[in-house]
Amino acid sequence: MKKTTITFLVSALLLISGLQAQTVQDGKNHLFAQRYNSAVSTFEKMLATNPNNIEAIYWLGQTYLESEEIMAARIATTRQLYEKAMQSTNSAPLVIVGMGHLDLLDNKTSDARQKFETALTMTRTKKGDNLDIVNAVGRANTEAKSGDFNYAIEKLQVATDKGEKNAETFVLLGNAYRKARPGEGGGEAFRNYKKALELNPNFSLASLRLAKLFESQKNWELVLQYLNDATAKDPKFTAAYFELFYYYFYRLDYPSAEAQLQKYIESKLPEKDVQDEFLYSQLCWARKDHNCATTRAESVVAALGSKTKPKVYRLLADAYFQKGDFANAKKYSDEFFAKKNPDDYISYDHKLRADIMSKTGGTTDEIFFNYLQGSVLDTVLSSKIDFLKQGAEFFKAKGDSVSRIREGDLRLEVVKLKGEKANQRDFFDAGFAYYQGKNYEKADSIFDVYTVKYPDEVYGPMMQYNIHRALDSTMEKGMAVPWAEKYLVILEKDTAKNKKTIIGVASYLASYHANIAKDKEKALEYLRKMLVLDPTNEVIKNNISVLEKAPANKPPAPAKGGAQPAKTGNPKPSAKAAISKEIPIKT
Numbered sequence: 001m002k003k004t005t006i007t008f009l010v011s012a013l014l015l016i017s018g019l020q021a022q023t024v025q026d027g028k029n030h031l032f033a034q035r036y037n038s039a040v041s042t043f044e045k046m047l048a049t050n051p052n053n054i055e056a057i058y059w060l061g062q063t064y065l066e067s068e069e070i071m072a073a074r075i076a077t078t079r080q081l082y083e084k085a086m087q088s089t090n091s092a093p094l095v096i097v098g099m100g101h102l103d104l105l106d107n108k109t110s111d112a113r114q115k116f117e118t119a120l121t122m123t124r125t126k127k128g129d130n131l132d133i134v135n136a137v138g139r140a141n142t143e144a145k146s147g148d149f150n151y152a153i154e155k156l157q158v159a160t161d162k163g164e165k166n167a168e169t170f171v172l173l174g175n176a177y178r179k180a181r182p183g184e185g186g187g188e189a190f191r192n193y194k195k196a197l198e199l200n201p202n203f204s205l206a207s208l209r210l211a212k213l214f215e216s217q218k219n220w221e222l223v224l225q226y227l228n229d230a231t232a233k234d235p236k237f238t239a240a241y242f243e244l245f246y247y248y249f250y251r252l253d254y255p256s257a258e259a260q261l262q263k264y265i266e267s268k269l270p271e272k273d274v275q276d277e278f279l280y281s282q283l284c285w286a287r288k289d290h291n292c293a294t295t296r297a298e299s300v301v302a303a304l305g306s307k308t309k310p311k312v313y314r315l316l317a318d319a320y321f322q323k324g325d326f327a328n329a330k331k332y333s334d335e336f337f338a339k340k341n342p343d344d345y346i347s348y349d350h351k352l353r354a355d356i357m358s359k360t361g362g363t364t365d366e367i368f369f370n371y372l373q374g375s376v377l378d379t380v381l382s383s384k385i386d387f388l389k390q391g392a393e394f395f396k397a398k399g400d401s402v403s404r405i406r407e408g409d410l411r412l413e414v415v416k417l418k419g420e421k422a423n424q425r426d427f428f429d430a431g432f433a434y435y436q437g438k439n440y441e442k443a444d445s446i447f448d449v450y451t452v453k454y455p456d457e458v459y460g461p462m463m464q465y466n467i468h469r470a471l472d473s474t475m476e477k478g479m480a481v482p483w484a485e486k487y488l489v490i491l492e493k494d495t496a497k498n499k500k501t502i503i504g505v506a507s508y509l510a511s512y513h514a515n516i517a518k519d520k521e522k523a524l525e526y527l528r529k530m531l532v533l534d535p536t537n538e539v540i541k542n543n544i545s546v547l548e549k550a551p552a553n554k555p556p557a558p559a560k561g562g563a564q565p566a567k568t569g570n571p572k573p574s575a576k577a578a579i580s581k582e583i584p585i586k587t
Contacts, residue, residue: 024055031059032205034239036067038271054092057085058136061098065105065143069309070341075105093119097136104144112140113148120155131166134159138172142179149180160195167203170196174209178216189213204230204237211243223247231263238267245279254287274303278312285319293319294328310341318352326359347387350374354394368395368406372413381417388414396433404437412446424454431463440467461487465505475512484509499533506530514547523547 023046030039043060046053061078068074079102085095100115116137123130138156141147156173159166174192181188190213196206211226224247230240241264248257261283265276277296284292297316301308313336321329333356336349354362354370371391378384388410395407411430415422431446444467451460465487468480488505491498506526514523527544534540 024059027056027059027063031063031066032239033234033237033267034066034242035268035271036063037273038268039063040067052085052089054085054089054094057081057089057092058094058098062139065101069311069344071105071343075102078102093122093130093133094136096122097133097140100137101140101144104140104147107146109146109148113151116140116151128162129155129159131159131164131169135166135169135172138169138176142172142175147179149176152176153180160192165199167196167200167206170199171203171206171209174213178213186213186217202233204234204240207233208237208240208243211240220247236267238264241267249283249286252286254283258283274300275309278309278315281312281315281319285315288322290319290323294323308339310336310339311344313339314349314352317356321352321356321359326356329356330360345377347374347377347383350377351387351390354391358394364395364402364406368409371410375413385414385417388417392429392433401437404433405439405442406437408433408437408439408442424450424457424459427453428459428463435463435467435470438470440471443467444471458487458490461490469508475516478512478516481509481512484512495533503530503533510543520547520550520552 023042027039027042027046030036030042040060040063043056043063046056047060050056061081064078064081065074068077078098082095082098082102085092086099089095096115096119100112100119103109103112103115119133120129120137123133134155138152141149141152153173153176156169156176159169160173170192174189174196177188177192178186190210193206193210193213196203200206207226207230211223211230214220214222214226227240227244227247230237231244241260244260245257245264248254248260261276261279264279277300281293281296281300284290284296294316297312297319300312301316313332316332317329317336320326320332333353337353340349350370350373354367354374356362357367357370368391371388371394375384375387375391378387392407392410392414395403395410408430411426411433415426415430418426427446427450431443431450434440434443434446444464447460447463447467450457451464454460461483465480465483468483472479484505488502488509491502491505495502506529510523510526510530513519513526524544524547527540527547531537531540531544
């Protein structure tokens, strides 16, 4: 009787152990398929039975790290779990690795390495390192931005080289190669993902990783093939349906996207998530059904309240803006910026906010700083530049002087970002915006650089002539004269094409020399240039006649700093010359 009882107890323990192991795997399967709520539920049920179940603790923490949207929140939640487990499990090696993972997420790389090595040493046997610990170390270093990808490869490769036949290990090794060697590591990643499928043909996670590998290579045919392979192996593999939804969404195939969205939702049953309404709202938004988009997104806000994810507020702000409901657009834009997720915060958010503010009384400076802040978020130089140019075009379209100055500020940022690669158009657009905004000093400084960099271009002297006319509207300082002379030299290379402009510039110089510099002969020189181009112009003839009959006079020496003959470089005369009698010059 006693022997029978013992046998029964042993059998029961084996049965419980087997169920528990299967339950851990069930939880991992939910996690790999991105059924996060189901994964959390599975591990929490295990911990309710055994609070010190080390595997359940570790994998629950890993689920938190993937299911929380905001990095700070997921680190805090997981840290609370692991720190408590360090006490209750007497610093179990798997939990130590979990703490090291958190160190990497906090950029404490030395602390993390120490924990990894400690856990490996604690579990090492004559056969080598414990595979569960190796996989956990590989996972941590591969998924954290500050992880040591080569260290992950080293540990995982040793495990596979010694004959470990674990599909998860090969997937982790493929991930590490992709991170360590972007581009060139694709071949090794492919080989390891395929090896994982050889070991476990139904391992949908490996098919998903292959799809993501080919997505990075923009091989869309293979992306679709491997996503479909993943769902064929496991019709409830939620993560693949999620990717398929966006695959069709970004190709504007909305009926197919909606079909995949429905499969995505069904694959999670009985798990339900109000956030799925957000995916539907995105689909409505893409179809330009903004009433549908706002209705569905509002239902998410109503259900979640303060727990609503910032991306829902972003969509609501955009959809209401598209509807022309600017008050609600601003309301949700304010909500987004108050709760924005640092990991999902892009330059477009500032572009949208700038547009909304332009409709709701935002100041020019507020709108300007949104464009400036948005450009900082882009990590790709060309994207930064494109974003700044969008802002510049916005201010250019407004047209008022303050807006044109802000346009100039943004275009000047483009010049700074490009550095030596800034081109003629970049400089011109920045200087011209300042000129149109009547900030002549800044316009002058930019065209100073322009004329040095592009000495043979007409636009430098042209703009400097116009700028200095504006700065010296009475001509008394002669500031525009040297630039007018330089401009005229270039214009006279094609008198037929530039006839009208030549007459205008020559008229300015004739007026200056007749009325300000009192140089009769110089004034006549420019009038005669005009008459050659327009021989029937009676006004020019009359001005020549008046000036020829005027008494001869020697132009006075200019006062200190006064107008000087044109020189090379960027001369800027400024003193007032003496005058005795004005002779009107008109054309």
